[in-house]
Amino acid sequence: MFFAKSPFERLRALIGDVKPDVAPVDLAVGNPQHAPPAFIGEVLARHTGGFVGYPPIAGTANFQRAVHDFIDRRYGLDGWFREAGTLLPLSGSREGLFLAAVTARDLMEKDNPTVLFANPFYQTYIAGAHGIGAEPVPMMAGDGILPDWESVPESALDRAIAYYFGSPSNPEGRCATRAEWHALFDRAERHDFLIFADECYSEVYRESVGAPVGALEAARERPEILPRLLVFNSLSKRSNLAGMRVGFLAGAPDTIGAVREFRNQAGPQVPTPLQEVAAAVYDDEAHVVASRRLYDEKFADAARLLSPRFGEVVPEGGFFLWLDIGGDDEAATLRLWREAGVRCVPGSYLAATPRGGVNPGIGRLRLALVASPELTRGALARVADVFATAPVL
Ligand SMILES: Cc1ncc(COP(=O)(O)O)c(C=O)c1O
Known part of the structure; x- marks a missing residue:
């Protein structure tokens, strides 16, 4: 398994200098x-004033409280986790997901380690494995959100030091x-491995389905x-603050202590003023509810416009359409861009x-x-128009 180029680099190369016929809308990122x-x-x-000093690596008291x-x-x-667990602020969950691989290698002490994750996956999982020289093992889907454990040799499971597990998952929007x-x-x-529960989409779910069960809820x-x-x-998806780069890591004191020890020497602390902003944002749920309603509205439009052609398209969680077009996903991406001005990512x-x-992403498109x-409705209507006739390509 090699360390591939990012999907967005590949998308840029695919699109090249092709200009769309209509005003573009970005549903790729x-x-x-x-x-x-x-x-x-x-x-x-x-x-x-908090920008003057180096920030506390473990977080301000107010950040921890919130x-x-x-x-x-x-x-x-x-109060169970408040008693049993510890927190660490992160500069967005991505850097934590990457750095935690180092902790997994140090704590698990296995020879020729593997790092597991479901296929398709979020790129940083491979980056984490790559960063520590472990073998990344993408696993094929089984029933529900769990992989088909039989799809990889037992020895790869026994050598595993960590499993990256997204719920809601990106791109499928499945919830554990x-x-x-x-x-x-x-x-x-x-198999004696750590679970890296990636829950950055935990607050983005369909109200009709309800909030996904969290890792800590099950762990209790x-x-x-x-x-x-x-x-x-992280606050990136919950609170529409991807640019602020604030998230958190939660776990048992010893495990978090190991991450903190390494991160204290290698990672970026979260600026104190941003920790204070984050605390206020975590204290507020009204904006999260409002944002979720907007997603519900957009998915209702997606169902109305695309279900007649593609069947069930609304995921339980997350904000991606993982559209099963049953055709060439690269060609379909180019066609959507050229004819509809809609930028999306080929599933593969x-x-x-x-x-x-x-490759389980073949024949799929991911639209964020x-x-x-308003913009989304217009874009989806154009997608429906382009694919109005069978076959897709
Ligand atoms: C599955 C998944 N995990 C983690 C992240 C990282 O988000 P952030 O670093 O903004 O918290 C993303 C961002 O797109 C994601 O899709």
Whole structure:
């Protein structure tokens, strides 16, 4: 397995200098465009003095409080995690996901380690494996959100030091059930690996389906799993603050201590004023509810415009359409760009081709419904028009 170019680099190369026939809309990058909470400027202005000193690596007391409150409220933990766990601020969850691989290698001490994740996957999982010289092992889908464990040799599972697990998943928008979390915990114990629970989409879900069960919620019923579990979250998707680069890592004190020790020497601290802004943002749920309603509105439009042609298109969580076009995804991407001005990602760019197998992203397109409902509706109507006739290509 090689370290591939980013899907966005490949998309740029695919599109080249082709100009669309109509005004372009970017549905390729998962960068939320809804308004962030209006109060952030005022909170930041009150804390600019905090830019003078180096920030506390473990987070300010207020950041710790607000994130603990959020976790407790969101997952109904009655203070369990506040007692049992520890937090670490992150400069967005991506750097944490990458750096945690180093901790996995140090803690697990296995020869020729592997790093597991579902295929398709978020690129940073491969980067994490690559950074520590471990073998990345993309796994084919099984039932639900869990992979087909039989699709890789048992020895690759036994050499695993970590499993990157997204719920809601990118790109499919699947959410782990309580039973699936427990099945994953069983696997982690059986093969002795850490679980990197990537929950950056935890607050983006369809109201009709309800909030996805969180890793910590499931862990409360199996507290002995906590030392194996690292939970990543961020304000990028929850609060439309991808540019602020603030997230957090949650886990057992010893595991978090190991990450903190390394990160303290290698990683960027989160600026103190931004930790204060983040605390205020975690204290507020109104903007999150408002944002979720906008996603619901856009997915209702997607169902209306695209389901007649593509069947069920609305995922339980996340903000991606993972459209099964059943044709050549690169050619379809180019066609959508040229004829509809819609920029999306070919599914095959988000997945790997397993040895002797087929890239599971082939025949799919990923469209991020991150723009305003008006812009999105217009773009989806154009997608429907382009694909109105069968076959896709
Ligand atoms: C699955 C997944 N995990 C993590 C991230 C990283 O987000 P951030 O670093 O902004 O928290 C992203 C961003 O797109 C993502 O899609």
